[in-house]
Amino acid sequence: MQPTDIELLKTLCGIFAPSGNESALTEFLIDYVKTNQSKWKVRPELIYGDEFQDCLILKFGKPRASIFAHIDTIGFSVRYENQLVPIGGPEAETGYKLVGYDAMGPIECKLKEEEGHLFYDFGRGIESGTDLVFKSDFRESDEFVQSCYLDNRLGVFSALKVAETLEDGLIIFSCWEEHGGGTVPYLCKWMYEHYQVKQALVSDITWITEGVSHGNGVVVSLRDSSVPRRTFVNKILALAEESGVPYQIEVERSGGSDGREIQLSPYPIDWCFVGAPEDHVHSPDEKVHKDDIKAMVSLYQHLMKKL
Amino acid sequence: MQPTDIELLKTLCGIFAPSGNESALTEFLIDYVKTNQSKWKVRPELIYGDEFQDCLILKFGKPRASIFAHIDTIGFSVRYENQLVPIGGPEAETGYKLVGYDAMGPIECKLKEEEGHLFYDFGRGIESGTDLVFKSDFRESDEFVQSCYLDNRLGVFSALKVAETLEDGLIIFSCWEEHGGGTVPYLCKWMYEHYQVKQALVSDITWITEGVSHGNGVVVSLRDSSVPRRTFVNKILALAEESGVPYQIEVERSGGSDGREIQLSPYPIDWCFVGAPEDHVHSPDEKVHKDDIKAMVSLYQHLMKKL
Amino acid sequence: MQPTDIELLKTLCGIFAPSGNESALTEFLIDYVKTNQSKWKVRPELIYGDEFQDCLILKFGKPRASIFAHIDTIGFSVRYENQLVPIGGPEAETGYKLVGYDAMGPIECKLKEEEGHLFYDFGRGIESGTDLVFKSDFRESDEFVQSCYLDNRLGVFSALKVAETLEDGLIIFSCWEEHGGGTVPYLCKWMYEHYQVKQALVSDITWITEGVSHGNGVVVSLRDSSVPRRTFVNKILALAEESGVPYQIEVERSGGSDGREIQLSPYPIDWCFVGAPEDHVHSPDEKVHKDDIKAMVSLYQHLMKKL
Numbered sequence A, B, C: 001m002q003p004t005d006i007e008l009l010k011t012l013c014g015i016f017a018p019s020g021n022e023s024a025l026t027e028f029l030i031d032y033v034k035t036n037q038s039k040w041k042v043r044p045e046l047i048y049g050d051e052f053q054d055c056l057i058l059k060f061g062k063p064r065a066s067i068f069a070h071i072d073t074i075g076f077s078v079r080y081e082n083q084l085v086p087i088g089g090p091e092a093e094t095g096y097k098l099v100g101y102d103a104m105g106p107i108e109c110k111l112k113e114e115e116g117h118l119f120y121d122f123g124r125g126i127e128s129g130t131d132l133v134f135k136s137d138f139r140e141s142d143e144f145v146q147s148c149y150l151d152n153r154l155g156v157f158s159a160l161k162v163a164e165t166l167e168d169g170l171i172i173f174s175c176w177e178e179h180g181g182g183t184v185p186y187l188c189k190w191m192y193e194h195y196q197v198k199q200a201l202v203s204d205i206t207w208i209t210e211g212v213s214h215g216n217g218v219v220v221s222l223r224d225s226s227v228p229r230r231t232f233v234n235k236i237l238a239l240a241e242e243s244g245v246p247y248q249i250e251v252e253r254s255g256g257s258d259g260r261e262i263q264l265s266p267y268p269i270d271w272c273f274v275g276a277p278e279d280h281v282h283s284p285d286e287k288v289h290k291d292d293i294k295a296m297v298s299l300y301q302h303l304m305k306k307l
Helices: A003-013 A023-039 A150-163 A184-195 A230-243 A258-264 A290-306 B003-013 B023-039 B150-163 B184-195 B230-243 B258-264 B290-306 C003-013 C023-039 C150-163 C184-195 C230-243 C258-264 C290-306
Strands: A045-047 A056-060 A066-070 A075-078 A083-087 A097-102 A105-114 A117-121 A131-134 A144-147 A169-174 A199-202 A218-223 A247-251 A270-275 A286-289 B045-048 B056-060 B066-070 B075-078 B083-087 B097-102 B105-114 B117-121 B131-134 B144-147 B169-174 B199-202 B218-223 B247-251 B270-275 B286-289 C045-048 C056-060 C066-070 C075-078 C083-087 C097-102 C105-114 C117-121 C131-134 C144-147 C169-174 C199-202 C218-223 C247-251 C270-275 C286-289
Touching: A003 A023, A003 A144, A003 A150, A023 A045, A023 A056, A023 A150, A066 A150, A066 A184, A066 A258, A075 A117, A144 A150, A144 A290, A150 A169, A150 A270, A150 A286, A150 A290, A169 A184, A184 A258, A199 A258, A199 A290, A218 A230, A218 A290, A230 A270, A230 A290, A258 A270, A270 A290, A286 A290, B003 B023, B003 B144, B003 B150, B023 B045, B023 B056, B023 B150, B066 B150, B066 B184, B066 B258, B075 B117, B144 B150, B144 B290, B150 B169, B150 B270, B150 B286, B150 B290, B169 B184, B184 B258, B199 B258, B199 B290, B218 B230, B218 B290, B230 B270, B230 B290, B258 B270, B270 B290, B286 B290, C003 C023, C003 C144, C003 C150, C023 C045, C023 C056, C023 C150, C066 C150, C066 C184, C066 C258, C075 C117, C144 C150, C144 C290, C150 C169, C150 C270, C150 C286, C150 C290, C169 C184, C184 C258, C199 C258, C199 C290, C218 C230, C218 C290, C230 C270, C230 C290, C258 C270, C270 C290, C286 C290
Parallel strands: A066 A169, A066 A199, A199 A270, A218 A247, B066 B169, B066 B199, B199 B270, B218 B247, C066 C169, C066 C199, C199 C270, C218 C247
Antiparallel strands: A045 A056, A056 A169, A075 A083, A075 A131, A083 A117, A097 A105, A097 A131, A105 A117, A144 A286, A218 A270, B045 B056, B056 B169, B075 B083, B075 B131, B083 B117, B097 B105, B097 B131, B105 B117, B144 B286, B218 B270, C045 C056, C056 C169, C075 C083, C075 C131, C083 C117, C097 C105, C097 C131, C105 C117, C144 C286, C218 C270
């Protein structure tokens, strides 16, 4: 990974955007695309605004397939007193650093976990309803990157790298994936009604398990809690094989992604999850092998050309 | 509250309309609107019929925002023998009075709970599939009203009071909220496709908790099991602040409303829950402070003018 | 049942089509209809292809109502090593025979269950992601048929028998019912937008319980985990009564079908579950009384004429 790539990924991991409260990242992405698209092979059309809430779509050429990358993260809402309730499914250990802001200013506090109940420890009260997220502590070694929110800032990063050379396709930045969903249905509607696109790739992060390990390539998921259509998954596997890019196969019973909402939408859209695996999921210490990131970008480049 | 208001609320609480079986309340509402609309500031268009199952929409002027109020209630279905299964999530204590009717006539029986299993106690067998609901015992004091089904006949009542002075907006009476949902998706579709309305308020009842108490105003919910879009919730909070109406903020981990289905619909519609809090939820003894009802109506009047 | 009917049902029970991997059955059905429709009262239009994934629709005359029959089955995915994870909710007992195929050829292996974990026992490793299903052992007696996958090959069979004399209506073969759903939403969209059909019957199999027994007729379900609209269910009951066909009423708290997804779709479509009851659900030994199959076909014939 180039130093500029590491810098971009680090920046992405530090932007505050818990589910339902993603507008800062949306703005960052719009700026980023406007600033950088002159260097890209094709300049995309940027689609966003009121009709897309905090989502953003980049349209390149004549789309035949799409990449979905969710921009939201897990986090915590301040309840009453010093209580917290989770946004999505965060790991919650005493001592984790949380950041946010309310009417009284910026917040940096510590998480306390007691018998499954969550609290914050801070010098003053925080307004009810305030969202807090992990404080980013971005670490890089020869082999790994480590930070909170590689899930899914790495999926966003990969999509931005693919954008540089993409000729035809949609890159769709969705919201609320970590907590209940709700944007994918109208994004599918828009995609299908405007471009009849029936092929979707989910650019997200998955787990290290006994069958998936660091450094062995990008993961193509044959199923998680949802079972995607076999004909489409087989097509992806054949393209992965032909690409020469290192990849691993995942077969899980649990877990989910934007894929589930794509499948349940009232449109006949096939989907497949393709993404790097990570350790220490949903903690401040998410860890991904650099080779797997490289493989992820390479496989997406190939897939978006051939689908 | 005026004696006529109390009378209306009492009547609403006594109408039989468990989830899936709401037509009696739909008919009551159509009659009520037809009878009373001549006294209203604007006469709404009434939209109902086959394409809306048992839902009813009132369209005033040029809608920019909508109020969703579900008309169904929790209850019980007669299974086999003297067994009952719940509709939605009712409290179920031995001795509660239940009413309904089957081919043999009207029914008034008692609920029996034994180790989590539910039965009825009645002089004759009741036809399988018969729906039963709590018998209404409407009570009024200086400060409180108390009855079964304030959830959500109070949300319906508030919408009818707001209707009296509403100039522009949609009032949408939905069904099945207590048990599985299913009308909000097509109501959203209709609303968005006909009027491009992207703002929805959920007129429903919430819980007294350690952070929400009787008599301290209408509740604006920042989240429950669903997390609404922060930008929209902040807009509602700013309008609540400017209105001068007493209000309380809610932040919960669980609970849900029509808001969830609005969020999951294939339309980019923002939503916020605004409603009075109650005690003894889903029992025959739901209890709400009159001042909170007043605040609910007042805040809705303000919001529907300013949104 | 005629020998040819038994033969058809037996064939259907042996076709490999777990959720997400249904194309073999789709092809069989297309062939079957093309071969047999010349003997039918009305030749249907066949609707299928990319926009319908692996679903198939038969359109007869001017449709006023529809039959939904899901073509997928429960099964197992090969995870890593010799591990299996379920597709849908199969019974899983040590010794059950499973079949499938991977790149190395056909597979017939045995299921092993150990403390809730599932494994296969086979002479060689099976490729990760391979789907396995129960091996069909079709048994027939004077009164009963028994096999895996009567759920829902019997619902498919019944729809094909109804097709022989159907004049107006849609027969919709859906996918993924056993595992997460996802085709019913776009099938509803297509049905409603093209033909404004608002009446749906779910042709599927239900359970023998204390209220539903073998040989007492087809089951009309008043509710399961979902509560269908009472006005529509009452209409079905009145037609069942007038038909003279033996039928039984079901009232359950749990269980589900394509009906749930019909209800949640953004279209105002009423639905009712009508199907034969079976014993040993989701095992290789599903058992249904022949008289109940006969009643199922007869009631569907009557309903599709009168709705």
